Amino acid sequence: xxxxxxxxxxxxxxxxxxxxxxxxxxxxxxxxxxxxxxxxxxxxxxxxxxxxxxxxxxxxxxxxxxxxxxxxxxxxxxxxxxxxxxxxxxxxxxxxxxxxxxxxxxxxxxxxxxxxxxxxxxxxxxxxxxxxxxxxxxxxxxxxxxxxxxxxxxxxxxxxxxxxxxxxxxxxxxxxxxxxxxxxxxxxxxxxxxxxxxxxxxxxxxxxxxxxxxxxxxxxxxxxxxxxxxxxxxxxxxxxxxxxxxxxxxxxxxxxxxxxxxxxxxxxxxxxxxxxxxxxxxxxxxxxxxxxxxxxxxxxxxxxxxxxxxxxxxxxxxxxxxxxxxxxxxxxxxxxxxxxxxxxxxxxxxxxxxxxxxxxxxxxxxxxxxxxxxxxxxxxxxxxxxxxxxxxx
Amino acid sequence: xxxxxxxxxxxxxxxxxxxxxxxxxxxxxxxxxxxxxxxxxxxxxxxxxxxxxxxxxxxxxxxxxxxxxxxxxxxxxxxxxxxxxxxxxxxxxxxxxxxxxxxxxxxxxxxxxxxxxxxxxxxxxxxxxxxxxxxxxxxxxxxxxxxxxxxxxxxxxxxxxxxxxxxxxxxxxxxxxxxxxxxxxxxxxxxxxxxxxxxxxxxxxxxxxxxxxxxxxxxxxxxxxxxxxxxxxxxxxxxxxxxxxxxxxxxxxxxxxx
Numbered sequence: 001x002x003x004x005x006x007x008x009x010x011x012x013x014x015x016x017x018x019x020x021x022x023x024x025x026x027x028x029x030x031x032x033x034x035x036x037x038x039x040x041x042x043x044x045x046x047x048x049x050x051x052x053x054x055x056x057x058x059x060x061x062x063x064x065x066x067x068x069x070x071x072x073x074x075x076x077x078x079x080x081x082x083x084x085x086x087x088x089x090x091x092x093x094x095x096x097x098x099x100x101x102x103x104x105x106x107x108x109x110x111x112x113x114x115x116x117x118x119x120x121x122x123x124x125x126x127x128x129x130x131x132x133x134x135x136x137x138x139x140x141x142x143x144x145x146x147x148x149x150x151x152x153x154x155x156x157x158x159x160x161x162x163x164x165x166x167x168x169x170x171x172x173x174x175x176x177x178x179x180x181x182x183x184x185x186x187x188x189x190x191x192x193x194x195x196x197x198x199x200x201x202x203x204x205x206x207x208x209x210x211x212x213x214x215x216x217x218x219x220x221x222x223x224x225x226x227x228x229x230x231x232x233x234x235x236x237x238x239x240x241x242x243x244x245x246x247x248x249x250x251x252x253x254x255x256x257x258x259x260x261x262x263x264x265x266x267x268x269x270x271x272x273x274x275x276x277x278x279x280x281x282x283x284x285x286x287x288x289x290x291x292x293x294x295x296x297x298x299x300x301x302x303x304x305x306x307x308x309x310x311x312x313x314x315x316x317x318x319x320x321x322x323x324x325x326x327x328x329x330x331x332x333x334x335x336x337x338x339x340x341x342x343x344x345x346x347x348x349x350x351x352x353x354x355x356x357x358x359x360x361x362x363x364x365x366x367x368x369x370x371x372x373x374x375x376x377x378x379x380x381x382x383x384x385x386x387x388x389x390x391x392x393x
Numbered sequence: 394x395x396x397x398x399x400x401x402x403x404x405x406x407x408x409x410x411x412x413x414x415x416x417x418x419x420x421x422x423x424x425x426x427x428x429x430x431x432x433x434x435x436x437x438x439x440x441x442x443x444x445x446x447x448x449x450x451x452x453x454x455x456x457x458x459x460x461x462x463x464x465x466x467x468x469x470x471x472x473x474x475x476x477x478x479x480x481x482x483x484x485x486x487x488x489x490x491x492x493x494x495x496x497x498x499x500x501x502x503x504x505x506x507x508x509x510x511x512x513x514x515x516x517x518x519x520x521x522x523x524x525x526x527x528x529x530x531x532x533x534x535x536x537x538x539x540x541x542x543x544x545x546x547x548x549x550x551x552x553x554x555x556x557x558x559x560x561x562x563x564x565x566x567x568x569x570x571x572x573x574x575x576x577x578x579x580x581x582x583x584x585x586x587x588x589x590x591x592x593x594x595x596x597x598x599x600x601x602x603x604x605x606x607x608x609x610x611x612x613x614x615x616x617x618x619x620x621x622x623x624x625x626x627x628x629x630x631x632x633x634x635x636x637x638x639x640x641x642x643x644x645x646x647x648x649x650x651x
Binding site: 016017018019020021022024025026162163164169173176177180181182183184278279280281282283284291293294295296297 | 446493524543
């Protein structure tokens with residue numbers, strides 16, 4: 001069995017491109033060209049140089065001594081939180097802006113939930129002098145004021161999504177509608193491994209730099225490229241796709257994906273797609289999603305805006321379905337506790353998304369020599385307001 | 394031969410297709426609106442199955458869908474409402490919805506139900522042609538249902554042939570690069586595109602939709618195709634017209650036909 005994408009754009013039974021005809025020409029153009037563009041030496045040179053000098057890669061693989069003592073295993077943190085703009089999201093936006101340039105596009109659109117992908121997109125648009133429009137749910141604009149200001153300072157226009165529940169799913173709908181209405185000059189930079197083929201694969205490939213680095217970094221530190229476990233949080237699943245990518249076909253490396261249980265899996269306020277999701281279509285992809293019996297998409301809930309998505313990337317749906325990955329669902333409170341814990345014992349304030357993965361360390365009984373890599377996908381600056389209002393400090 | 398095919402055999406021009414969302418403005422308005430539209434001389438009805446995330450539609454249709462869902466509309470309820478329709482109405486009806494709804498209902502069960510209530514055709518804008526050929530085609534044609542695929546200004550010549558070959562009843566010509574309920578008016582650029590399409594040879598008749606909102610745009614569209622589809626403008630009229638949907642249907646259709 002292969003865990004990577006097949007030539008028709010599917011991961012097992014998940015994936016594909018279920019899009020209206022209005023999007024067909026654009027998606028087809030991308031599908032025909034993305035691999036050959038990514039393989040061009042000039043593209044690779046530009047991509048690698050920007051990752052190195054602009055993003056600050058390679059990010060460190062840090063041996064977390066006190067965390068290791070606590071969980072009785074060798075725990076390494078892959079420090080994506082040290083990337084420019086504060087999270088792994090920029091790996092993808094750098095790749096996609098270079099792709100957009102080579103496709104001759106002059107206008108960029110993106111969707112954002114908490115604003116991290118919006119900021120990463122606004123950043124690369126400023127860098128390349130491209131027009132940038134970010135769709136963001138009207139509710140999220142109110143909740144995430146600092147990131148809205150960052151995007152504006154970077155020169156992007158932030159357009160509120162007023163339809164539906166006015167959050168990430170609706171921002172994605174609005175971005176897709178913009179693309180339908182502006183098919184010629186516009187490239188849509190999707191922020192996760194979701195959407196119609198080839199997006200899940202393209203975004204996974206841009207993020208795969210994470211596991212590429214882990215391999216040689218671990219070789220240097222532990223004399224083996226393969227850990228026993230890789231942990232990552234999953235909303236749409238882009239940081240997990242990047243951390244898992246080069247380990248998909250290494251059966252001895254256990255892949256642990258951690259999703260948001262919100263107030264509890266069965267509380268009605270959850271984003272635990274692996275448990276609550278069923279096979280359906282969302283944003284052009286066949287995957288697991290939270291929906292009613294009638295196929296209406298259910299609005300998820302998580303304290304972490306980055307995990308607050310009703311679907312999951314098709315790669316992850318396949319990893320779950322085939323049992324290649326093991327999934328844990330972690331509640332708001334467990335994530336909050338784990339964030340405080342990491343801050344206190346390692347001096348690193350993680351993003352709330354990452355904190356979900358950190359809690360999952362307590363759910364596995366490690367052997368003392370187990371090598372564990374946890375992808376520290378983002379830093380916690382953006383979540384400070386949430387932390388402050390939830391901790392009694 | 395279903396009612397859509399019969400319609401296009403008997404009538405070649407000025408075909409008026411009206412879209413509305415099932416269960417809007419009130420849950421039980423569906424059949425009343427169908428009958429009123431028929432009485433007022435509408436040729437064809439595109440009945441929208443309300444959906445939470447309709448990617449190809451604008452806010453007018455999405456909002457009507459949210460209201461309909463809130464009213465309790467679902468595929469199950471809709472089929473129940475349409476159960477006895479054919480005793481009272483013979484207007485050709487197309488069900489329009491998104492693939493996820495059909496998947497959750499069950500593809501085979503959905504087709505069987507369509508046949509049972511005597512629906513004539515389908516529009517599923519996010520059903521890719523290749524998936525249709527593999528999973529839907531034999532089921533749909535063996536049940537005498539039509540299916541209309543969309544062409545847009547960006548659709549390549551090669552793909553137009555594939556879409557025409559796989560469509561039955563008619564091909565849906567999307568007038569512009571837009572979602573439904575966008576700008577109104579027809580530009581000279583759009584007319585060039587309609588002419589380009591008319592210079593091709595087609596298996597199917599064609600209806601133009603998106604941006605058709607009044608008598609003027611309807612008449613222009615009819616110059617370049619067998620007829621046209623009006624959706625968002627009618628939804629707006631229903632919204633404005635309040636509970637007397639029969640009167641709204643009459644006034645609206647008169648405003649288009651005159």
